[in-house]
């Protein structure tokens with residue numbers, strides 16, 4: 001109770017669609033999106049940073065993220081050590 005569930009957002013969206021009509025949906029959606037962003041910024045500060053040490057490796061040359069087991073950078077082609 002009290003927590004805003006996704007189904008509530010859908011219901012709100014439907015109600016807004018009925019009230020304002022599809023013609024203004026873009027405008028209303030933009031306002032809602034801005035409000036949500038402001039809300040999240042106020043409540044949670046910045047979004048949680050992405051996990052930095054999940055085993056993902058990065059190219060030592062260009063910094064591109066490398067898929068597990070990759071031996072060459074997909075962006076610049078620099079050879080990288082396989083494994084850890």
Ligand SMILES: [Zn+2]
Pocket residue numbers: 059060061062063064073074075076077078
């Ligand atoms: Zn690279």
